[in-house]
Amino acid sequence: MALRDAKAGVRNEAGIEAVSGILKQRFGERFQTGRAFRAQHAHTTTYIPTQLPDGVLFAETADDVKTVVRACADHKVPVIGFGTGSSLEGQVNAPNGGISIDFSRMNRVLEVNPEDLDCTVEPGVTREALNTHLRDTGLFFPIDPGANASIGGMTSTRASGTNAVRYGTMKDNVLAVTAVTASGEEIRTARRARKSSAGYDLTRLFVGAEGTLGILTSVTLRLHGIPQKIAGGVCAFPSVKAACDAVIMTIQMGIPVARIELVDALQMRASIAYANLPYEESPALFLEFHGTDETVELQSAAFAEIAAECGGGEFRFTASPEERTKLWKARHDAYWSVRALAPGLAVLSTDVCVPISRLADCVAETQADIEANGLLAPIVGHAGDGNFHVQLLFDDKSAAGIATAEEFVARLNARALAMDGTCTGEHGIGQGKMAFLEQELGGTVDLMRQIKRSLDPDNILNPGKIFHLG
Structure with missing residues (x-):
């Protein structure tokens, strides 16, 4: 399913050329169009083929982000945020080309409020760097997806990880964001108060939106005391x-x-x-x-x-x-340990999540599926919240191998949905799970499309992810 959903879209060649010229003149060496740079910003940790952007801007401030988005908005050119590239469903690919914004230089901890147990960071701060910064305060940020992911990327994919059973996921630990919308304006979704009844909960709208509704420029996070x-x-x-x-x-x-x-x-x-x-x-x-x-x-x-x-x-x-x-x-x-089991094969890491009471059934049926089809596919899981991962080893250079992998993933998702679960507990939809989102939510996806069209009428913000607009 992923290969079909990752098809290249329509490119705006004239707009891309115009925006590239504007950014090169404005940012000089911070805007790169070399193939090596572009390839680094389209790589994924799945077998989904890479789809390169046409240029990479190394942003250093929120004003840089606004400049890029405004130029892209004027010329109807796609813009894709890039944290560390550790997403698992093709979220950083550029199916229509466009500009990738690299946040590695927007890596400052802007504010820490120990008395309130919160902090505000730029999107390029990684979770490990944040916890190193917090060490002397007696506080820590608990969300741990495994990879040393960026806070912006973790927010955009609604990440969770090994600590989620006690501390929740990103949706439970993000108090507010600032984001640049498709028009190039920066908005703030909330203040630092622990609760609010002031209007729509826009923070939750941006958490998990995978960069399709806005480009994050800061994230305010809930912190926790380091246990005795x-x-x-x-x-x-x-x-x-x-x-x-x-x-x-x-x-x-x-x-x-x-x-x-x-x-x-x-x-x-x-x-x-x-x-x-x-x-x-x-x-x-x-x-x-x-x-x-x-x-x-x-x-x-x-x-x-x-x-x-x-x-x-x-x-x-x-x-x-x-x-x-x-x-x-x-x-x-x-x-990496799974890759070492069969170095000549690719690894497809996929996840589902079911109600905790159905976890044993879902895992047991998945193991039976793996055995019946002669597959090599270790299972790991954040079992405390019903979320588990299958790491399928397969031949990604063979059409038959890819078909076998995709058929297994389809069965796994159907199994989880039949148990009132979800097609993804933490990886997100990206390009790889679009079809399963439709199966999971049906017509509700049309409401998501309406929100997307309202906030991004020209579809420039990370197009080709979560769902097709057509």
Whole structure:
């Protein structure tokens, strides 16, 4: 489905040439049109073919962004925001050509308000850089999608990650944004107050819009206190279903787990080989608890009882920062460990999310599908909120291999939707999941189209993403 949705669109050659001339004159060396620069700003971490922009502007201020968008608006040329390029569904591709705005130089932390537990950053700040900056305040930003993604990109794709079960996703942690609209005007969606009943919730409109409604120039974030104690560990299970049952029981009993990640036996084998982990090749849960010495001990003990009831092995946990870092680095490196399983094959990383009560069913049926079709596809998941990922290894140079991959993804999404789930818990729609969004929401997508046409009548903001306007 992704290849069909990633078809090139209609290019405005005259407009692109005019805008390129304007930006070259205005920005000099900060505007690049060389193929290497353009290719770097269209790459994706999926098999979706790259579609290059016609130029890349390295923005340094919000005024730079306004200048680019106004020029593109005047000449009806597409403009695409670019953070770190770690999106998974082709969000940074330029199917109609146009201008990519690189935010790597807009990487300043503008304001930190420790008393209010919030901060405001430019879109190019990465999550790791932000937490390094916050370290001395006793605060941290908890959203951790694995990659060292930019805050602007995480906001645009409504990212979540391993901590979402306790701290929520980007939609729960963004208080306000400033954004440049299709007319080139900068707007602010909210103030710093923790709640408001003032009009439409425009902040949530921009969170997850994938740059199709505006180009973000700053993001105000909710922060959290660094826990007094953090402990994490691993527990092996005889089957993925047993592990999922333990997850469901843990959540339903209200144990405030911070992270609870599922890996199947194949993923564990890959991680053991890649990160030299001292674990057995079996399905497992990676967990982490945040709190005080006493609460962490109580939570860990409660989970150990649940694990035993579900047939799990010993829950081995540690408060050692070094050991925890190694554990979670192995989890975050899952993609690379899977690539190492079969270096000649491509990896398609796809996700779905279902109600927590259906997680075991959905994962078990997906495993049966994988086995029945002879596929190589490890499963990992942010199991605490019903979200899991399948990392399918396949031959992306073969039409048959691509067809097999796309057919599997279609079955996976149909399965999740049949369980009242969603086609994506955190990757977003981009180009890769347009068809599944239509299946999930039906006519509601027409309302999204109306909003898009109202805010971006000439369709210049990241066109060809989320849905087709035609």
